[in-house]
Amino acid sequence: MQEPRQINAHPTEPPDAPAAQAQDAIIRVTGLTNRFGSQTVHEDLDLEVRRGEILGVVGGSGSGKSVLMRSILGLREPDAGQIQVLDTDARSRKREDRLNIERNTGVLFQDGALFSSLSVGENVQVPLKEHYSQLPDSWRYELALLKVKLAGLPADALYKLPSQLSGGMRKRAGLARALALDPPLLFLDEPTAGLDPIGAAAFDRLIKTLQEALGLTVFLITHDLDTLYAICDRVAVLADRKVVATAPIAEIEQLDHPWVQEYFHGPRARAARDSQAAYPRTAENKA
Amino acid sequence: MNPTDNRPRLEPEADDPTRVRLHGQWTLATALEVAERLREVPDEVMELDATGISRIDSAGALQLLRYVKRRGMSIGEVAFRDEHRALVSTIEDVADDRPKGKRDYGFVAALARLGYQVQDNGKEIVALLSFTGENLVKMLRILRDPRRLRVTATVYHMEQVGLDAVPLVILLSYLVGAVIAFLGSTILRDFGAEIFVVELVSIAFLREFAVLLTAIVLAGRTASAFTAQIGAMKAREEIDAIRTLGLDPIELLVIPRVLALLITLPLLTFVAMMAGLAGGVTVGAFDLGIPPQMYLARMQETIEIRDFFVGMSKAPVFALVIGLIGCLEGLQVEGTAQSVGERTTSSVVQTISLVIILDAIAALWFMQMGW
Numbered sequence: 001m002q003e004p005r006q007i008n009a010h011p012t013e014p015p016d017a018p019a020a021q022a023q024d025a026i027i028r029v030t031g032l033t034n035r036f037g038s039q040t041v042h043e044d045l046d047l048e049v050r051r052g053e054i055l056g057v058v059g060g061s062g063s064g065k066s067v068l069m070r071s072i073l074g075l076r077e078p079d080a081g082q083i084q085v086l087d088t089d090a091r092s093r094k095r096e097d098r099l100n101i102e103r104n105t106g107v108l109f110q111d112g113a114l115f116s117s118l119s120v121g122e123n124v125q126v127p128l129k130e131h132y133s134q135l136p137d138s139w140r141y142e143l144a145l146l147k148v149k150l151a152g153l154p155a156d157a158l159y160k161l162p163s164q165l166s167g168g169m170r171k172r173a174g175l176a177r178a179l180a181l182d183p184p185l186l187f188l189d190e191p192t193a194g195l196d197p198i199g200a201a202a203f204d205r206l207i208k209t210l211q212e213a214l215g216l217t218v219f220l221i222t223h224d225l226d227t228l229y230a231i232c233d234r235v236a237v238l239a240d241r242k243v244v245a246t247a248p249i250a251e252i253e254q255l256d257h258p259w260v261q262e263y264f265h266g267p268r269a270r271a272a273r274d275s276q277a278a279y280p281r282t283a284e285n286k287a
Numbered sequence: 288m289n290p291t292d293n294r295p296r297l298e299p300e301a302d303d304p305t306r307v308r309l310h311g312q313w314t315l316a317t318a319l320e321v322a323e324r325l326r327e328v329p330d331e332v333m334e335l336d337a338t339g340i341s342r343i344d345s346a347g348a349l350q351l352l353r354y355v356k357r358r359g360m361s362i363g364e365v366a367f368r369d370e371h372r373a374l375v376s377t378i379e380d381v382a383d384d385r386p387k388g389k390r391d392y393g394f395v396a397a398l399a400r401l402g403y404q405v406q407d408n409g410k411e412i413v414a415l416l417s418f419t420g421e422n423l424v425k426m427l428r429i430l431r432d433p434r435r436l437r438v439t440a441t442v443y444h445m446e447q448v449g450l451d452a453v454p455l456v457i458l459l460s461y462l463v464g465a466v467i468a469f470l471g472s473t474i475l476r477d478f479g480a481e482i483f484v485v486e487l488v489s490i491a492f493l494r495e496f497a498v499l500l501t502a503i504v505l506a507g508r509t510a511s512a513f514t515a516q517i518g519a520m521k522a523r524e525e526i527d528a529i530r531t532l533g534l535d536p537i538e539l540l541v542i543p544r545v546l547a548l549l550i551t552l553p554l555l556t557f558v559a560m561m562a563g564l565a566g567g568v569t570v571g572a573f574d575l576g577i578p579p580q581m582y583l584a585r586m587q588e589t590i591e592i593r594d595f596f597v598g599m600s601k602a603p604v605f606a607l608v609i610g611l612i613g614c615l616e617g618l619q620v621e622g623t624a625q626s627v628g629e630r631t632t633s634s635v636v637q638t639i640s641l642v643i644i645l646d647a648i649a650a651l652w653f654m655q656m657g658w
Contacts, residue, residue, distance in 0.1 A: 116622075143349065146381060150381055182346065
């Protein structure tokens with residue numbers, strides 16, 4: 001439903017820069033404030049996610065990355081501020097607004113958050129059943145199988161229970177469920193946490209491949225420097241209760257902020273950057 | 288923009304009947320219409336042009352792929368917009384023929400399920416017996432080396448299991464005692480033998496009802512709690528952590544709970560006896576015209592201490608049954624929320640049935656022995 005407007009947007013005259021950005025933003029957060037009791041997590045926070053990008057969100061533990069995601073998804077009522085998701089007010093409680101957001105976003109929680117009593121296939125079919133109950137069972141099954149294979153799992157994983165899967169497979173199954181409705185907007189909460197380096201690199205590649213193939217916009221919370229260097233178009237840094245900067249990673253590295261300096265210039269960051277320079281992962285994507 | 292533009296449409300090419308242009312949105316939301324449009328494609332069409340499609344997702348792409356395959360065409364011959372090509376080729380890579388569901392139905396499958404069930408029950412019985420043995424051995428070891436006993440945990444569970452259940456046990460026993468007295472009096476009144484209500488209530492409560500009621504209350508209240516507590520710990524690998532730290536989960540978790548039950552269930556049984564007798568006294572005083580002094584005197588004449596001991600002797604057995612089954616089911620939980628629920632149900636069902644079965648066997652035994 002976004003497509004027609006985009007096609008129609010001033011086809012001849014070149015749009016001025018701010019207007020183009022306004023058109024581009026798929027998520028816009030302005031003046032967000034979140035408090036837990038006397039503790040303020042976010043204060044007057046602004047953030048913009050552009051259509052078609054992978055935005056990495058980084059920040060120290062307790063800097064409110066997950067709270068930000070929960071606010072955008074409407075899982076948490078913020079204390080102040082505006083949140084626009086897919087041209088809908090995320091704080092709205094109207095049924096059609098909620099449906100618009102629910103149908104057009106997919107979320108991968110940490111460790112998958114699969115329903116433990118359902119098989120992987122049933123897990124993936126849950127959103128399809130809820131939102132498109134008019135489809136015949138066999139179609140839902142077929143779409144679930146497709147999503148499971150897209151997420152890089154073998155077809156027989158469809159019948160397995162989440163408890164029978166490894167941590168990495170559970171994340172892939174969670175991703176399959178997040179993709180069930182073909183949402184244009186995908187939220188990933190620390191997708192590579194708890195995976196071994198090989199599994200993490202494979203998962204990074206999977207996200208990038210899917211993002212390119214399905215034209216996704218990805219809001220990606222991570223601690224993983226490799227992920228930031230490998231697949232993120234821009235990086236947003238959460239510190240001091242705000243987003244202190246949103247820019248491509250090369251610019252963020254140069255930022256004069258104590259936390260950023262420590263984060264991007266520690267020994268681990270250097271290793272991640274070096275490996276990226278040696279083996280650019282975009283080349284592997286094409287392969 | 289025209290609202291019907293979002294619907295999937297076919298547009299036959301005017302000059303070439305073998306070509307069709309596809310329009311609109313081919314997505315999950317329009318999936319049923321997409322199927323209908325694809326059925327409407329005339330048979331002579333040999334070429335599809337999908338560049339008119341404004342939006343396509345994996346559901347739309349999958350249908351298009353299936354159609355193309357059914358008609359013996361190649362998806363490579365279908366023209367797509369550049370921005371859709373990546374999606375279509377990705378879907379093509381992973382899509383293949385629908386595999387069959389693999390659930391079996393029918394007589395053989397039912398027979399197999401029955402067999403598995405019987406086998407599982409057999410295993411359960413063996414597990415319970417060996418678990419009982421393991422616990423007894425470990426209790427003996429604690430007896431030899433009393434420092435191994437977790438006193439704090441035991442006292443904590445005594446409070447949870449025993450003290451907190453006192454109001455409930457008193458209420459239920461008092462009411463059941465009163466009901467038995469009413470029931471007895473309506474029948475005995477016809478014979479003018481209302482005074483026998485005293486024996487009826489006293490013997491019933493001392494020998495059977497006090498201990499049975501208490502055990503059933505604790506089976507519902509405590510066995511389920513034990514299973515859920517230990518099951519949640521099992522699901523979060525806490526039991527494994529206990530083992531790797533060189534501790535014994537039986538000594539740490541099971542014995543304090545079983546011991547707490549062994550101590551408090553007889554005490555609660557005593558409380559239940561008193562409450563039940565009080566119920567009988569109340570009904571006697573207000574409904575049957577038997578003053579409390581007379582009621583108690585009659586009790587002293589007719590009731591033997593043996594009745595009290597017969598009732599009490601069953602309390603430790605029931606305590607063991609409730610404690611051991613509750614803990615064993617908890618230890619058999621397998622990591623999912625579903626499993627915790629199943630095991631909790633199973634522990635309550637098992638304890639209540641086993642308590643009643645054992646009580647019936649005991650009643651027969653005591654009757655035959657003339658006790």
